[in-house]
Amino acid sequence: MTSTDFDVTIIGAGPSGTVAACLLMQHGLSVCLIERDEFPRFSIGESLLPQSMDYLRQANMLDALLDNADKLGFQFKNGAAFYRSGHHTNFNFEEKFSEGPGTTYQVKRAEFDNLLAEEAIKQGATIRFGQNVTNFTADDSGTCLDVVDLKTQQQSKITARFTLDGSGFGRVLPRLLDLEEPSELSPRKAIFTHFKDNIDCPKFDRNKILITVHPEIPDIWYWLIPFGDSTVSVGVVGETAQIEKPDQSLEQTLLNFIHEDDNLSTLLADAEIIAQVRTIGGYSANVKHLHGDKFALLGNAGEFLDPVFSSGVTIALRSAVQASELVVKQLQGEDVDWQNEYEVPLREGITVFKYFVNSWYDTSLQSVIFFADGQPDVKAMICSILAGYAWDKTNPFVKNTARGLRILEQICEPDNAAQDTAVV
Incomplete structure (x- = not known):
């Protein structure tokens, strides 16, 4: 095989990119992240979900978050509160149905993303800030990114055996490779x-x-x-x-x-x-597929839903964990079925979140949220999804989201809130 600059290039040094980098480096792979902005820089997505904590732990980044949270003004988070016209209700993530962390943080993304980038560098990643990717090609020898330095306008090429796109709303590869599709969600x-x-x-x-x-x-x-x-x-x-x-x-x-x-x-x-x-x-977006010849899309570069349940960072980190495992396998010479080992399982959780988003806006989920207090078992299952555990198929509302929420909508009407939920 022709020599390449790195084993893996990653477009974007946000959470998905830096977590993927740290996971890849655990297997001895060399990684270069190409980031358009200079850090720290503003970003939305400030309320993390507890599921994210497990992904940060896997990437050996959790201690950096815990050690710096107070200094950076991050806020301990244990749930979500909802208010509508005089009606308050709370979801305590520590009372969720699924196993796993029940608390997390609300973070200022400029400082949070910078913290993760610094940790990735400490673990051995190369990050090139202020660089814009203008072209992508792939052949038998690997991938090549054409890159422009935004300060000097100097052009360069960076080669690798595989490329991940964690560019978020920049959506670099979807734009360059004509992968973008209209979102199913209303603008x-x-x-x-x-x-x-x-x-x-x-x-x-x-x-x-x-x-x-x-x-x-x-x-x-x-x-x-x-x-x-x-x-x-x-x-x-x-x-x-x-x-x-x-x-x-x-x-x-x-x-x-x-x-x-x-x-x-x-x-x-x-x-x-x-x-x-x-x-x-116009932030909601979708793509034709999440992978191709020697590349895969992470997080918001693939699909972004809506900020209502703060799912963006969780999906981004989940995609980083799943994709990095498959990149390692592929670079070790194993056969990888990216469709069935990456896209299908990742989209299963995204579909759960998407159903929640749509149900929020048609107000059916609002009925469930504001009248679920009398249904503690059901509330714990809903709480798990709100905490990010949208891939836990032991949860009936993950396994069959549409049917479960339709039944709940009827049950949680104020006049019916005391009915049995065993049918779920």
């Missing part, structure tokens, strides 16, 4: 920023993300993610036509939406915006 938009929260409410639980349903438009919702330094990330999400206000600034639009909810307007009465108000739209 939505988010407006968000960080506040110095000044929250003075003894009932407010900083250990949980707060998800709020708009009091009049049930498919508009808000996130409030507390951090450990008395700041919060706050955003509002809805269909583009609902969220766009051409006659208002982004800041005013966000503040107006906050004022429309009684609970959020009270919690954030003394809050001060401390960061640029940003917007992102």
Whole structure:
């Protein structure tokens, strides 16, 4: 075989890329990550799910997170709180159905991604920041990436035996290889920023993300993610036509939406915006397939659903774990069926999350969430999926999500909340 620069190149140094790199290096493989941005840099996806902690552990990165969480202002997280027009409900992830970690962190992604990148470098990875991938080719000898240095405009080629794309919303290989497909989800938009929260409410639980349903438009919702330094990330999400206000600034639009909810307007009465108000739209995406000749797509580079259940990082890390195992096998000369060993099982969990997302927006899942308190066994199963365990087929709501949620929707109507759930 022709000599290559590295065993594996990875496009993007976000969570999927750095976790994949560390897993590959455990098998003695050389890895180079090509990252367009300079770190630290802003990113969305600040509320991790407990399932992610196990993937970080496998990559020998968990200790770095635990050791630096307080210093970086990360917030311990043990669940999710929901609010809708005076109705509160909580899901404690430590009371979930599935085995595995029940707690995690809410993180500032600039610092979190930078922490993981530094850990990958410590473990032996090469990371080239400020580099943009402009072309990809593959042949019998391996893969070749054409790369441009964004500061000097100097062009170079980096060869490897295999390439992973962890470029997230950059979606480098899907664009270069014409793999993109329209998402099945309706186009939505988010407006968000960080506040110095000044929250003075003894009932407010900083250990949980707060998800709020708009009091009049049930498919508009808000996130409030507390951090450990008395700041919060706050955003509002809805269909583009609902969220766009051409006659208002982004800041005013966000503040107006906050004022429309009684609970959020009270919690954030003394809050001060401390960061640029940003917007992102058309983020839901899909691809024709997640793999090809000597490449595979990780996380958001393949499919991104919606921020409502914070599934993005969990899917990204799950894909990194699954793909790295197969890359090792392939580079050791074993036959790998990427379709049935990677794409099919990865999409099984994504499909569970996708059903939850769609059911949230058609409000059927909202009924389940707000009326599940009288069904502790069922609540534990739903809690597992909210905690990221969307691949645990011992959970009836993973094994048959559509049927289970249809039954639950009927059971959890307020008048029926005491009925038996054995049919699930």
